[in-house]
Each structure stands twice: as C-alpha cells, then as structure tokens.
Amino acid sequence: AQSVTQLGSHVSVSEGALVLLRCNYSSSVPPYLFWYVQYPNQGLQLLLKYTSAATLVKGINGFEAEFKKSETSFHLTKPSAHMSDAAEYFCAVRMNQAGTALIFGKGTTLSVSS
Amino acid sequence: DVKVTQSSRYLVKRTGEKVFLECVQDMDHENMFWYRQDPGLGLRLIYFSYDVKMKEKGDIPEGYSVSREKKERFSLILESASTNQTSMYLCASSPIGGGKLFFGSGTQLSVL
Numbered sequence: 001a002q003s004v005t006q007l008g009s010h011v012s013v014s015e016g017a018l019v020l021l022r023c024n025y026s027s028s029v030p031p032y033l034f035w036y037v038q039y040p041n042q043g044l045q046l047l048l049k050y051t052s053a054a055t056l057v058k059g060i061n062g063f064e065a066e067f068k069k070s071e072t073s074f075h076l077t078k079p080s081a082h083m084s085d086a087a088e089y090f091c092a093v094r095m096n097q098a099g100t101a102l103i104f105g106k107g108t109t110l111s112v113s114s
Numbered sequence: 115d116v117k118v119t120q121s122s123r124y125l126v127k128r129t130g131e132k133v134f135l136e137c138v139q140d141m142d143h144e145n146m147f148w149y150r151q152d153p154g155l156g157l158r159l160i161y162f163s164y165d166v167k168m169k170e171k172g173d174i175p176e177g178y179s180v181s182r183e184k185k186e187r188f189s190l191i192l193e194s195a196s197t198n199q200t201s202m203y204l205c206a207s208s209p210i211g212g213g214k215l216f217f218g219s220g221t222q223l224s225v226l
Binding site: 006009032034042043044045046049051090092094095100101102103104105106107 | 145147149154155156157158159162164170172173204206208213214215217218219220
C-alpha cells in the first residue's frame with residue numbers, strides 16, 4: 001500500500017532562514033507526489049506536484065521540491081522563510097495507478113519567528 | 115475557480131444521532147472524496163467515489179456510509195454518531211485521471 005512519512009511534526013525557523021520539510025514515500029506504482037498547505041482556519045491548497053516529469057518541481061510562493069527515487073524522498077524547501085509561511089504542510093502520494101485518491105502524511109507545522 | 119461547498123462549517127450533534135454531511139462541487143468532476151482531519155493524524159480517507167452511484171472504501175470507513183446520487187453531490191452519513199467521530203471533515207473533488215484535489219473549507223463536527 002502507498003504511504004508517506006513526514007519527519008518532524010513541528011519545524012521552527014527564523015524569518016529569512018532556509019525551510020526544509022521532509023517527506024519519504026512508499027509506493028508500489030510509479031509515484032505521483034504532492035505537497036499541500038493549510039493556513040490557519042483555511043482549506044487545503046496545492047503547493048506543487050510531481051507526476052514523473054522533471055525531478056525538481058517548482059510551486060507557488062517560492063517553494064520547490066526534489067523527487068529522489070534512490071532515497072524515496074520528496075522534501076519541500078524554500079530558500080528564505082517569511083512570516084506568512086507559517087502553516088501546516090502535508091505531503092501526499094496517489095493511492096493507485098488511476099490516481100483516484102491521495103494518501104496524506106500526518107502533517108508538519110511550520111512556525112516562523114522574527 | 116473550482117468551488118467545493120460543504121453545507122455546514124460547524125455542527126454539534128448528540129451521540130446516537132444520524133448525521134448527514136453534504137458536499138457539492140461545481141466543476142463536473144468525476145471523483146469526490148471524504149477525509150477526516152485530526153491533530154497529529156493528518157488527513158485520513160474515509161470514502162471516495164469515481165462515478166455516480168459508485169463508492170470505494172478508504173482507510174477508515176467504519177461507522178460511515180456515503181451516497182452519490184448525482185455527479186455534483188457527495189454525502190457522508192454517520193449512521194449513529196459517536197464521540198470518537200468528533201473531527202474536522204473535509205470534502206474534495208478531482209477530475210478524471212486524478213491528480214490535484216480541490217478541497218472544501220471543512221465541517222467541524224462535535225458529537226456530545
């Protein structure tokens with residue numbers, strides 16, 4: 001069965017520092033991988049997705065993620081954190097070849113201090 | 115923009131009640147989903163549907179059922195609500211072929 005593991009339930013960084021949120025996946029089908037963000041009291045929105053094209057994927061708000069098959073990882077990064085990046089971040093993998101559902105990780109809460 | 119609308123933002127019910135959570139999407143998507151979100155557990159898939167009258171169990175279907183009589187509407191039913199079903203419920207939809215999910219704003223259900 002497909003699964004994702006997000007390492008670290010809470011990550012704290014200073015404004016301007018590098019953001020690194022870790023995600024490892026397990027998939028018996030070619031993985032399609034996603035990062036979603038949930039700002040306080042809002043719904044989930046897609047940050048970026050990997051669907052077997054370029055291994056370095058750029059998303060919204062300056063985030064990017066690199067697919068590394070050898071490490072079964074899809075870590076999310078941003079060179080310089082902003083206060084507005086404080087949110088909960090979820091990594092997800094498609095459930096099956098048809099991609100009819102996503103399996104989500106437990107989430108990582110990012111805190112940004114000034 | 116795709117709009118996924120959940121009928122209630124907050125709902126308070128008593129144990130044993132039958133509860134209906136409604137979700138409507140306006141983009142003619144084939145796939146619809148119900149997840150529940152709990153602190154520290156992330157999003158867990160309850161049920162999904164890839165066509166009218168079709169449904170598939172997700173990871174935690176126990177205590178829930180669903181109905182999809184029309185393409186745009188996907189209902190989650192708690193047959194006899196229990197306190198451990200207190201949670202945030204998120205509905206989502208996606209076009210055929212899957213990929214990006216579009217989420218509603220969620221329904222915070224409290225079962226007392």
